[in-house]
Amino acid sequence: MARPVKLGALLGRLKKEDTAGNNDSNKIAKPKLISKNERCVMAKKLQVGGGVKNGEDDTYADILKVSTSTESKIDPQKDEGEVKVDKRQNNSKSKFQFSWDLKDDTTSKYEPILPKHLLNEIHNKHSRDKTLESLENVYMGKHWTDKTYQEMTDRDWRILNEEFHITTKGGNLNSIPDSNIRHPLRSWNDLDVIPKELIDILINKLHFNSPTPIQRVAIPNVASTNFRRDLLGVSATGSGKTLAFIIPILIKLYKEKIRPHSIKIMEGPKALILAPTRELAQQIERESQKFVSFWGNGSCQVTSIVGGHSIEEITHNVSKGCDILVATPGRLIDCLQNHVLSINMIDFLVLDEADKMIDLGFEDQIKTILNQINVGNNKLVRKMLFTATLSPSIQSIAVSYMENPIYVMVDSGENQAPKIQQIVDYTISDDVKFERLKNNILPIYKAPIIxxxxxxxxxxxxxxxxxxxxxFKCTILHGSKSQEQREHSLSLLRTGKADIMIATNVAARGLDIPNVSLVVNYQMSKNFDDYVHRIGRTGRAGNIGTAITFLDGNEDEQVISQLYNYIQENNVTGKNKFSPHIKETFNLGTNGQFKNIIY
Incomplete structure (x- = not known):
């Protein structure tokens, strides 16, 4: 193999050849530099046609002619940075040569993202909206509302859950989403979970065109027959929880054979619903009976057991047969101890407003009922627990008595939050409160008022x-009233025979009184959670409500601090007001900047 040529020898050889080939005729004169102004003057003379006067240096004219000729050959559409100059030419008239290779053209196969006809339609004002919508469908895909159930992707389900503020978890609150959790309902007809006869009642009779968020996720998971898991639902009051547990119960009864009257008396109810107060229990009974009344076959009976009714009266009602039993915990235990009925054959157990039952001291009674159901039943009972807040006591019940529960959290969301204007006013005494109510507040609001x-x-x-x-016509509702008096007070307010209902926290939770325009906290609740439930009686079903709270400065500092933060964070109407005097009295709005300073 030959050795490579040394670099020094190679350079020496090339130098000799270059020297031999050069002569004076091929030498290029050294160009003379001219200023910008001089170049402009020379170019102007050449364009006018006057040429170069005698005696002037022809070098300028040659330079300008060359530059003009070469510039005229340059394609104005080409990028200046891509123009190549061949410096190997020795001819002075063509020493600047611009070459162009089509392979270097990066725009030769350029196609716009949008077709030309779509671009033209976008510029057209009349068809712009439709065009943009079609473009979104082309490049982003169809919205989940335009897809069939089989076309839904994981991304579509994630978007649906985000739109309705739905979060589901299985096992425990810290686990990843469980694969057995079924996707929410997009409409009543999805997956044929609900029989068509019941869907017709929901849409055409009750006028519920689409399910609420808690109904979307609770119904398919509880009514499913493929797997049996309990459900713990966390959702605000007024979110449609009643139908969320009534519909799965009715689906089960719809698919089963009608039980004879004697069997109903002997076996007892197939579903048990526990509620914290008499009023809420009777409201659930009333809503269930309304649904069943449209059913038409008369095979399903709903009965309630609440305080205020004698054992004899309850025995008489239960003797008619019962499929769905609604009860308060204390009264149900009395009936069980007196052998009025049996709950050994129930398929469903529902705890509605479970956090309220805990607050009222029913935790031991709830556990007594749960223990009796677990011991007395030979089959697995589907349990549903609904609450507005997830307290440690609720979690303890879920872990101890529920079978691998599905946790469902539905946030109200900004768009779903009740539209309530909250006003906090300072008053000195009860007489001042009454005068403001009588003269300034009540005359501008329509009944009913609480x-x-x-x-x-x-x-x-x-x-x-x-x-x-x-x-104003008033009615009163509190714990010392008999059951008959309490039912009469609610009836007066609902029917318009009373303008105002004066009530304790008995009426704060669960009650659905339509079109309440105003809620007045004549006395601020001692518990902040009760305040939230109180004002929740207004601003329901998309209506705008008002909540006015009177404070005199003697309230609990922690409760008022929570109240202030809540009003700042939940200003849906943008018209919330908080008394400056109360802010000053309780040192609110200072972010605690001086709170921890020790003098």
Whole structure:
């Protein structure tokens, strides 16, 4: 193999050849540099046609001619950075040569993202919206509402859950989403979970065109027969929880054979629903009976057991047969101890407003009922627990008594939050409160109106003041009233025979009184959660409501601090007001900048 040529020898050889080939005729004169102004003057003379006067240096003219000729050959559409100059030419007239290779053209196969006809339609104002919508479908895909159930992708389900603020978890609160959790309903007809006869009642009779978020996720998971898992639903009051557990119960009864009357008496109910208060229990009974009344076959009976009714009266009602039993915990235990009925054959157990039952001291009674169901039943009971807040006690019940529960959390979301204007006002005494109510507030709001107080004596005093000094018709609701009186008070308010209901926290949760325009906290609740439930009686079903709270500065500092933060964070209407005097009294709005300073 030959050795490579040394670099020094190679350079010496090339130098000799270059020297031999050069002669004076091929030498290029050194160009003379001219200023910008001089170049402009020379170019102007050449363009006018005057040429170069005698005696002027022809070098300038040659340079300008060359530059003009070469520039005229340059394609204006080409990028200046891509123009190549061949410096190997020795001819002075063509020493600047611009070459172009089509392979270097990066725009030769360029195609716009949008076709030309779509671009033209976008510029057209009349068809712009439709065109943009079609473009979104082409490049982003169809919206989940335009797809069939089989076309839904994981991304579509994620978007649906985000739109309705739905979060589902299985096993425990910290686990990843469980694969057995079924996707939410997009409409009542999805997956044929709900029989067509029941869908017809929902849409055409009850006028529920689409399910609420809690109904979307609860119904397919509870009504499914492929797997049996319990459900714990966390959702705000007024979110449609009643239908979320009533519909799966009715689906089960619809698919089963009608039980004879004697069997119903002997076996007892197939579903048990526990509620914290008499009013809520009777409201659930009323809503269930409304649904069943449209069913038409008369095979399903709903009965309630609440305090205020004698054992004899309850026995008489149960003897008619019962498929769905709604009860308060204390009264149900009394009936079980007196052998009025049996709950050993139930398929469903529902705990509605479970957090309220815990607050009212029913935790031991709930556990007693759960223990009896687990011991007495030979089959697995489907359990559903619904609550507005997930307290440690609720989690303890879920872990101890529920079978591998599915956790469902539905946030209200900004678009779904009740539209309630919250006003906090400072008042010195009860007399000042009443005068403001009588003269400035009540005349501008329509009935029904609810006024919340903390003490029964205050309710009686306030009702007498309204009777003596105003034309407003009032009714009273508190724990010392008999069951008949409580039912009568609610009936008066619902039917419009009473304008105002003065109530304790008995009416704060679960009750659905349509079109309440105003809620007045005549006395601020001692528990902040009760405040949230109180004002939740207004602003329901998409209506705009108002909540006015009177404070005198003697309230609990922690509760008022929570109240202030809540009003700042939940200003849906943009019209919330908080008394400056109360802010100053409780040192609110300072972010605690001086709170931890030790003097």
């Amino acid at each position: 006024i919340f107080i903390n003490y029964k004596a205050t309710a009686d005093w306030l009702a007498k003041k309204f009777q003596d000094e105003t034309r």
